[in-house]
Amino acid sequence: MSDQDQLQWEARFGRPAAVAAFAAGILVLAGTFLSLSNFEDRPHISRLADSLVSVDENPGTWIASSALQALSSLCLIAVFYYLFRATAHRLPQFPSWFRYVVVIAPVLYAISQVLGSIDRADVAQMFVDKTSHVGDFCPAIRGRAGDECADDLLKEQLSPVLIGLSLAGLVGTAFLFVMLPLRARRAGLMSQFMGILGVIAGALMVLQLAPLVPQIVQAFWLGAVGALFLGSWPGGRGSAWETAEADPWPTAAQRRGLVPAGGADGAVTSGNGAAAEPAEREPVPQRPSSRKRRRKRR
Numbered sequence: 374m375s376d377q378d379q380l381q382w383e384a385r386f387g388r389p390a391a392v393a394a395f396a397a398g399i400l401v402l403a404g405t406f407l408s409l410s411n412f413e414d415r416p417h418i419s420r421l422a423d424s425l426v427s428v429d430e431n432p433g434t435w436i437a438s439s440a441l442q443a444l445s446s447l448c449l450i451a452v453f454y455y456l457f458r459a460t461a462h463r464l465p466q467f468p469s470w471f472r473y474v475v476v477i478a479p480v481l482y483a484i485s486q487v488l489g490s491i492d493r494a495d496v497a498q499m500f501v502d503k504t505s506h507v508g509d510f511c512p513a514i515r516g517r518a519g520d521e522c523a524d525d526l527l528k529e530q531l532s533p534v535l536i537g538l539s540l541a542g543l544v545g546t547a548f549l550f551v552m553l554p555l556r557a558r559r560a561g562l563m564s565q566f567m568g569i570l571g572v573i574a575g576a577l578m579v580l581q582l583a584p585l586v587p588q589i590v591q592a593f594w595l596g597a598v599g600a601l602f603l604g605s606w607p608g609g610r611g612s613a614w615e616t617a618e619a620d621p622w623p624t625a626a627q628r629r630g631l632v633p634a635g636g637a638d639g640a641v642t643s644g645n646g647a648a649a650e651p652a653e654r655e656p657v658p659q660r661p662s663s664r665k666r667r668r669k670r671r
Contacts, residue, residue: 376617379462383455383614387602390455394599397448398592404441405588411435419520421527426514428497439490443483446546450479452598453549456557463560463619471552478545485539496530505529543578550575550591561613561620563601570594 374382411434412427428435453475461467499505500523503512508525554571557563563571574594577587600606604614611622 374462376462379459379617380615383459386455387604390451391599391602393448393451394595394602397445397452398595398599400441400445400448401588401595402592404438404445405585407434407441408438409585411438417515419517419523422500422514422519422523425493425497425500425523425526428494429501432494432497435494436487436490439486443486446479446483446486446542449546449549450476452595453479453553455602456553456562456598459562460553460557460560462617463562463613464556467556474545475549478542478549480542481538482542482546485535485542488535489539492531492535496526499530500526547575547578550578550594558622559619561611561618561622564611564622567594567597567601570597 411431412424415423415426418426454472457467457472457475461469461471500512500514503514505511505522505526507529508522511522511526513519513522551572554563554568558565558568570590571594574587574591577590581587601610604610611620613620613622
């Protein structure tokens, strides 16, 4: 595909990809907030046991929150594919098999979220109804016995196939968040800040260090990517979006005009883009040296 054809394709599908980015960010936040609103802090019940009780009280809300996050994962396909195709054109060494990961990983992640929420709702019902006698502590809900019972019940009832599906989808999607922004930055399609933020979003998906933080970082990155696809980036996008070539993203000094783009300090760029010779400086006239006359004392 020629550079002109690629630019026409990006102009045609930039708006749908931006809409998908905005939708993915909104859906992941909506699903997360809906899920957190379902939990209550009950006295004398551990956090794990309390989560199962909350899911059993409102299983529809729990499944709906997972469905919203699954839809967010499906929207990522359009975002990642648009970014992959734009990057691959500017960096021909980009592996072609990456396009399959762009589609398969978010789909697996979406399926595992829906199936996992349904499975968690079934486990929650067994836990609250005290119909399970797994381990040494079931049936129990409160105290340490309830916590041990909930842990044993989750380990017993979770399907190994579902665990593998969830792990593959999660790691694959996080891998896309890490690798695509890094390659896009090399192609001049993203700033260094956006590339690093994408890596952080992917790492937080796997680590889950704090609740709500991974989703906020992910939503912020997706919103910024949507603005980038629309060409609404503050200060303008990099020249790689206009030339379809791997031109470096301009630095802050170049944006302020302190350093010419593609040249060193003091270099003058000619009309055809080539660096011309620096202009000669006008000679500074030298002032005649004045001598102090000393008067001789007679």
